[in-house]
Amino acid sequence: MLVCTEKYNDSELRAALKKKLDPARYEHSLGVAYTACNLFLSHGHGSTEELSRVYTAGLLHDCAKCLDEEKRDKYIKKYNVELTEMEIQHPFLIHAKLGAVLAKEKYGVTDEEIISSIRWHTTGCAGMSFMEAVIFSADFIEPNRKQLLCYEEIRPLIYKDLNKAVYLILKHTLAHLENKGQPVEEHTLEAYEYYSKRFS
Ligand SMILES: [Fe+2]
Ligand SMILES: [Fe+2]
Numbered sequence: 561m562l563v564c565t566e567k568y569n570d571s572e573l574r575a576a577l578k579k580k581l582d583p584a585r586y587e588h589s590l591g592v593a594y595t596a597c598n599l600f601l602s603h604g605h606g607s608t609e610e611l612s613r614v615y616t617a618g619l620l621h622d623c624a625k626c627l628d629e630e631k632r633d634k635y636i637k638k639y640n641v642e643l644t645e646m647e648i649q650h651p652f653l654i655h656a657k658l659g660a661v662l663a664k665e666k667y668g669v670t671d672e673e674i675i676s677s678i679r680w681h682t683t684g685c686a687g688m689s690f691m692e693a694v695i696f697s698a699d700f701i702e703p704n705r706k707q708l709l710c711y712e713e714i715r716p717l718i719y720k721d722l723n724k725a726v727y728l729i730l731k732h733t734l735a736h737l738e739n740k741g742q743p744v745e746e747h748t749l750e751a752y753e754y755y756s757k758r759f760s
Contacts, residue, residue, distance in 0.1 A: 562612040563619070567668030573619060576667070581626045584704075591702035592695070593618030599694045602719045617677040617695050620667055624659035632658065639665060646745050653745060656682040683747040684730060686754035693726050700729050708732075727755035 563570045578586050596618040597611050605611075627635070632654065636643065639661045647653045660679035663669040677695040680688060684696050701715050710732045718725040730752040737744050744752075 561615050562608060564613050564616040564671050564674060565668040566670060573616075573667065577619060577623060580623065585622055585626055588702065588704050589619055589622055591704040592621055592698045595698040595702040596694050599698060599718065599722070603690070603722065605690075613671060613674055614677075614691055614694060616669065616671075617674040617691060618698060620663045620669065620674070621659065621678050621681045621695055621699060622655065623667065623678075624655040624662050627655075627658075635662065644746075646743065650742075650745075653682060656680070680747070683745045684726065684751035685747045686750045688726070688751070690722070693722055697722065697725055697729060721759075723755065723759045726751075727759040730755055731760075 561570050563573050565573060568576060574590075577589060581589060593615045596614045600606070600610055600614050605614075624632070624635070632651075635641070635658055636654070639658075641654075641658055641661055643654065643657075647657070656679055659681075660675045663675055663678050669675060673689060673691050676689070677692045680692050681695045681699050685692070688696060697718050701711065701718060710728065714725050714728050714732075717728065730748065733748060734744060734752055
């Protein structure tokens, strides 16, 4: 598979990621990359260039997930990453924003849509592009994920009606957060409002 970075070829990129992620996170990243390619193919986007772009986004989407606090804070400072109060209170959210920065700065990605797909893979946002929606959804459904009841409905739907599936994923996320008594990130809320108006 071709990859869209100015620094690595496919095997080099996978080797670099393998060093930075724990084994389960690396397997998950491969799962997202292949699921995302599959989604592109099933929606009629089959050119090598398109598949290379979405494969790269899938591989790199969690590139900042396994950083220890010290390293994470070092990169936040180095690249002037601005954090919201929500991200400070819930640091797991930071890996999406920081991952987008590292994809560019450390892994040599220049394609803005790959970078924005990494940026929005956790929270989603209103009006996602096709690739952003594919990475967001592939992250949720890839086969290594722990089995969820909603998969029976969402997994097949993703191949038929991606936007409706994005709506259901957001709905599931909101219900899950409410159950746990946790607040909803602002972009997730905006995304839910956007997709529920159009695709519920
Ligand atoms: Fe993630
Ligand atoms: Fe992920």
